Amino acid sequence: VTNIEKLTIAFAEALNIEKNQVQDSLEYNTIDEWDSTAHMILIAELEDQFNVMLDTDDIIDMSSVAKAKQILKKYDVDF
Amino acid sequence: MKNDILQTRLKGYGVALRKIEEDDLEQLLSWRNRPDIRTMMRSSEVISKASHHRWFNGLSLQANVRHFSICYKDKLIGSANLVTESATLFEATKVIPGLYIGDMQYRGNILAFAPSLVLNDYCFETLGVGTMVATVHHENAAAIAYNTKLGYKINSTRQDKINPEEAECWIDMTLIKENYQPATVMVKRFLSRT
Numbered sequence: 001v002t003n004i005e006k007l008t009i010a011f012a013e014a015l016n017i018e019k020n021q022v023q024d025s026l027e028y029n030t031i032d033e034w035d036s037t038a039h040m041i042l043i044a045e046l047e048d049q050f051n052v053m054l055d056t057d058d059i060i061d062m063s064s065v066a067k068a069k070q071i072l073k074k075y076d077v078d079f
Numbered sequence: 080m081k082n083d084i085l086q087t088r089l090k091g092y093g094v095a096l097r098k099i100e101e102d103d104l105e106q107l108l109s110w111r112n113r114p115d116i117r118t119m120m121r122s123s124e125v126i127s128k129a130s131h132h133r134w135f136n137g138l139s140l141q142a143n144v145r146h147f148s149i150c151y152k153d154k155l156i157g158s159a160n161l162v163t164e165s166a167t168l169f170e171a172t173k174v175i176p177g178l179y180i181g182d183m184q185y186r187g188n189i190l191a192f193a194p195s196l197v198l199n200d201y202c203f204e205t206l207g208v209g210t211m212v213a214t215v216h217h218e219n220a221a222a223i224a225y226n227t228k229l230g231y232k233i234n235s236t237r238q239d240k241i242n243p244e245e246a247e248c249w250i251d252m253t254l255i256k257e258n259y260q261p262a263t264v265m266v267k268r269f270l271s272r273t
Contacts, residue, residue, distance in 0.1 A: 029187045036189050036191075040266060055272055060093065063188075
C-alpha cells in the first residue's frame with residue numbers, strides 16, 4: 001500500500017466519506033463530515049497509519065488534504 | 080489572599096489568555112461589531128469607539144467580571160470573559176463564560192476549544208466553581224454543537240415574564256465538572272502536545 005493510498009484511506013474512514021472525495025483541495029470545515037470531532041478522529045487515524053505523533057501546531061494547521069501531505073512530509077512521510 | 084487566584088493571565092492548550100490591553104481595542108471592536116459575531120450576542124447592537132473605550136476604562140472596577148484577550152503564538156485571535164452574579168469571581172458557585180474567535184483562520188478550528196478548556200479548568204480547579212452556564216441563541220447551531228462537545232447539557236429555554244418573546248430566543252446550557260472531564264479527554268490530549 002502506498003502512502004497516498006494510506007492517506008486516502010485515513011481521510012475516507014475518519015470523515016466517513018468516499019475515497020474519490022479525498023482530493024488536495026478538500027478543506028477542513030467545508031463539508032459537514034469534516035468538523036472538529038472528525039478532525040480529532042482523522043489525526044488519530046493518520047498517526048496510526050503512518051506511525052507518527054503530530055505536534056499540536058501541526059494538528060491545528062492541518063486545514064486541507066494538501067496541507068496534511070505537507071505536514072506529514074516533516075515527519076519523513078513521502079508522497 | 081483569595082484575590083490572588085483571580086489571575087489576569089491564564090495559559091494552556093497552546094493559547095494564552097491575558098488582560099486586555101489598550102492596543103487590542105481597535106481589533107476587538109472590529110471583531111465585536113462584525114455581524115456574524117454581534118448578532119449571536121445578548122447585546123447585539125453596534126458599539127461605538129467611544130463606548131468601547133469607556134467599557135475598557137471600567138474593566139478594573141468590576142470584581143465579578145474578568146475579560147481576556149486570547150492569543151495564539153503571541154497573536155490576538157479573539158476575546159473571552161467570565162461573569163458571575165456573585166459579588167466576586169472567587170465567591171462564585173456559578174459562572175457565565177463568553178467567548179468569540181475573531182481571526183477567521185481559527186473559527187471552527189480545533190484551536191477554538193483551547194480558550195474554553197483554559198477557562199473551564201481555571202473555574203473548576205482553581206476557583207472551585209460548581210456550574211458553568213452558557214446562554215446561547217437558539218439559531219446558533221455552531222455554539223450549541225461547540226458547547227455540547229465540551230460536555231454542556233441543554234438546560235431549558237429561558238423564561239422571562241416581562242419579555243417572553245425575546246427570552247425564547249435563548250437557551251441555557253450548563254456544564255458541571257463531572258460532564259466536562261470525560262467530554263474533553265481527546266481534545267485536551269491533542270492540544271497539550273509540544
